Amino acid sequence: MDKGLLVVVSGFSGAGKGTMMKRLLEKYPGVYALSVSATTREPRPGEADGREYFFVSTEEFEDMIAKNELIEHARYVNHYYGTPSGYVEKQREAGRDVLLEIELQGALQIRKRYPEAVLIFVAPPGAEELRRRLAGRGSETEEAIAARLNRAVEEAEYMENYDYLLINDDLETCVEKLHALIAGQHMRSREQLPFIHEMKKELKALVEGE
Amino acid sequence: MDKGLLVVVSGFSGAGKGTMMKRLLEKYPGVYALSVSATTREPRPGEADGREYFFVSTEEFEDMIAKNELIEHARYVNHYYGTPSGYVEKQREAGRDVLLEIELQGALQIRKRYPEAVLIFVAPPGAEELRRRLAGRGSETEEAIAARLNRAVEEAEYMENYDYLLINDDLETCVEKLHALIAGQHMRSREQLPFIHEMKKELKALVEGE
Numbered sequence: 001m002d003k004g005l006l007v008v009v010s011g012f013s014g015a016g017k018g019t020m021m022k023r024l025l026e027k028y029p030g031v032y033a034l035s036v037s038a039t040t041r042e043p044r045p046g047e048a049d050g051r052e053y054f055f056v057s058t059e060e061f062e063d064m065i066a067k068n069e070l071i072e073h074a075r076y077v078n079h080y081y082g083t084p085s086g087y088v089e090k091q092r093e094a095g096r097d098v099l100l101e102i103e104l105q106g107a108l109q110i111r112k113r114y115p116e117a118v119l120i121f122v123a124p125p126g127a128e129e130l131r132r133r134l135a136g137r138g139s140e141t142e143e144a145i146a147a148r149l150n151r152a153v154e155e156a157e158y159m160e161n162y163d164y165l166l167i168n169d170d171l172e173t174c175v176e177k178l179h180a181l182i183a184g185q186h187m188r189s190r191e192q193l194p195f196i197h198e199m200k201k202e203l204k205a206l207v208e209g210e
Numbered sequence: 211m212d213k214g215l216l217v218v219v220s221g222f223s224g225a226g227k228g229t230m231m232k233r234l235l236e237k238y239p240g241v242y243a244l245s246v247s248a249t250t251r252e253p254r255p256g257e258a259d260g261r262e263y264f265f266v267s268t269e270e271f272e273d274m275i276a277k278n279e280l281i282e283h284a285r286y287v288n289h290y291y292g293t294p295s296g297y298v299e300k301q302r303e304a305g306r307d308v309l310l311e312i313e314l315q316g317a318l319q320i321r322k323r324y325p326e327a328v329l330i331f332v333a334p335p336g337a338e339e340l341r342r343r344l345a346g347r348g349s350e351t352e353e354a355i356a357a358r359l360n361r362a363v364e365e366a367e368y369m370e371n372y373d374y375l376l377i378n379d380d381l382e383t384c385v386e387k388l389h390a391l392i393a394g395q396h397m398r399s400r401e402q403l404p405f406i407h408e409m410k411k412e413l414k415a416l417v418e419g420e
Contacts, residue, residue, distance in 0.1 A: 183390065
């Protein structure tokens with residue numbers, strides 16, 4: 001069995017990443033695993049430890065950094081966020097493609113440490129549509145929406161750093177595109193080195209046996 | 211409309227590239243264009259000028275090299291083979307993905323001159339299967355089969371240089387995989403720079419207008 005891929009999914013807040021991941025996992029059970037991040041922020045109502053996040057203390061988080069147990073981590077608004085390596089590696093070894101829904105800073109760390117990772121940026125079809133989606137949530141103040149759009153301006157500067165750009169116009173189409181895109185990445189030569197080595201060996205044996 | 215991709219398809223003689231290309235073009239009319247190579251070798255019975263190859267004289271071919279009218283060229287067994295750039299560029303501008311069924315030497319030239327090209331290597335599931343397919347053609351002598359296998363040993367050394375490796379076990383499955391793979395390549399960020407620039411501009415305008 002092939003080792004699963006490391007797939008980073010980033011995108012503007014409001015681009016629909018969360019819904020897309022959820023749908024992808026539902027449609028293809030057993031194929032993907034969603035990495036759960038650790039964070040030092042407080043759980044919000046409805047969030048469960050180990051489901052949305054692993055909620056840990058600052059001391060525990062810094063201990064994980066010191067022990068090199070995180071494949072990436074970042075600080076936002078005085079809180080740590082990071083990806084524990086144990087779960088990711090276990091799932092990849094089991095042949096599942098692991099999805100990391102993380103932000104720019106973490107994605108750039110992954111790019112450096114795991115050159116084989118697949119980096120995907122999810123964007124809405126346009127800026128106006130992004131604002132509409134953010135406003136449509138209903139839960140955000142005008143200030144919060146403005147802050148998210150300001151952050152989107154910063155993030156947009158790094159869109160080219162991602163391998164792929166997925167434009168989220170329609171959820172189902174987008175989920176299918178994402179699935180096909182990831183399936184295609186298993187065909188990369190770098191993922192098939194055991195096959196290549198075997199083929200070389202077999203061909204040589206065949207020619208020498210002629 | 212997006213500019214079409216430059217897709218190189220190489221593989222061992224007997225891997226089934228030709229059949230696969232033909233089926234891909236049939237199934238998705240208008241999506242792909244198959245580049246026709248120029249060659250100085252004589253036409254074989256049933257081959258038509260402009261269909262299998264453009265048959266040209268050595269002088270004409272060397273003139274094309276001098277005028278930089280070939281995107282790649284190579285010499286095999288005292289004959290030139292090369293890809294005229296005019297057709298390729300016209301088809302790409304029309305949004306069609308251009309398939310170049312060429313050999314290793316040409317593929318490596320394309321890799322250097324067109325870093326954005328997608329290089330795909332087609333291999334049978336194993337060496338024994340390759341020999342079976344070569345023998346199954348019926349038209350080849352034992353010596354010719356041995357020569358093709360020897361060449362496969364050399365070519366196998368370069369399989370890792372290709373971006374993707376497509377294992378041709380079943381024709382229809384393989385054609386679908388190839389189609390999905392190429393479709394996915396259109397989602398590369400580098401193919402979507404106009405969208406990225408537009409998104410940056412729109413976001414800035416939106417934030418400044420708030």
